[in-house]
Amino acid sequence: MTTVGDVVAALEAAYPPALAESWDAVGLVCGDPAEPVSRVLICVDPVESTVDEAVEAGAQLLVAHHPLLLRGVHGVPASTPKGGLVHRMIRAGVGLFCAHTNADSAFPGVSDALASALGLTVTGPLDPKEDGRTGIGRIGELPAPEPFGDFVARVAEALPETAAGVRGAGDPDRPIRRVAVAGGAGDSHLAMATALGVDAYVTADLRHHPASEHLAVPGAPALVDVAHWASEWPWCEQAAAILRERFGGNVDITVSTRRTDPWAVATAGQNRRIPG
CATH class of the missing domain: 3.40.1390.30 (NIF3 (NGG1p interacting factor 3)-like)
Incomplete structure (x- = not known):
């Protein structure tokens, strides 16, 4: 049986927490290290879309590059956007692990x-x-x-x-x-x-x-x-390959294809002559 703790250990061996910047927040955000894992989803951003995907896929662990709680917090009430995600993941049995600047430097x-x-x-x-x-x-x-x-x-x-x-x-x-x-x-x-x-x-x-x-x-x-998201998305497959090599056959490792880049609309506009 593979556990959340086993997956965390493999990821921290590849992306040592000691490489993270002092201001960063990396590691297991929520989830029980003793819980079994049969499916992992890897993404850049832990946002509503990727949490939806993890829940829909029946994943027990969401691995993200960007931290969910980067700045200090005094609570995670479900009435706030990030608190709501934490509550939803806990209720669905989905843990969250983040590898940020440690994954940048590794x-x-x-x-x-x-x-x-x-x-x-x-x-x-x-x-x-x-x-x-x-x-x-x-x-x-x-x-x-x-x-x-x-x-x-x-x-x-x-x-x-x-x-x-x-x-x-x-x-x-x-x-x-x-x-x-x-x-x-x-x-x-x-x-x-x-x-x-x-x-x-x-x-x-x-x-x-x-x-x-x-x-x-x-x-x-x-x-x-x-785009920031696009520049870091290739890392998801790198992390997936590490986990597949370690847990292949026992754990289903999936890379999210949902675009979490916040910019949704762009236009070149009309060519306008500059006066003068």
Whole structure:
């Protein structure tokens, strides 16, 4: 019999809690470690949609990348959105385990999964920890150089579709071979990507001013901005593979395909002439 505690132990071996940032909230959020598990659902966001999916699938454990209760709370009343999810999971016998910045820094981790989806061969972390193997982001190489316009199309093809799509900033003809990637919001590592001399940097949640200032630096890498959820979704299959190898045949491991990216509508609008 496989238990919640067994699955938690396997995930914490792959994504050690010690790698999590001090502000983070990782680990088992709710659920009894002694309870048996026959089905696990893996997702990016523990939200109403994925909790619905876990309950509908009869899963005993929901494994999520993002924490449900990141900031300190003094209660989880069912009348609040997050409290309601906790109560629903407990009533349905669904535990919740979260691996966040520990999964970001682990080797392999979130950015390794993103790099693999893009066809990159990883050579090391973008922002390494002391051991030189773990840390935020990854540096990788394409099999051969390709124009930046083609590389942006590669990213769009590799990741799940979202309303906002994929945006590229840079010369479409610039040759791209060496690439930095960081799953999730990565504009805090723009300067580091520049210092490492990569040709392009793929991440999420890039803002106007940091991106504009970055591109003004001579030699700065071209930028590819993707949806936060899409950049981290490849990790779900990575985590699933770890559990299948450990518990295959005894536990059904499923990756959620429900898009939990909050942006649902996007339009290019009409081409309007700027006066003057």
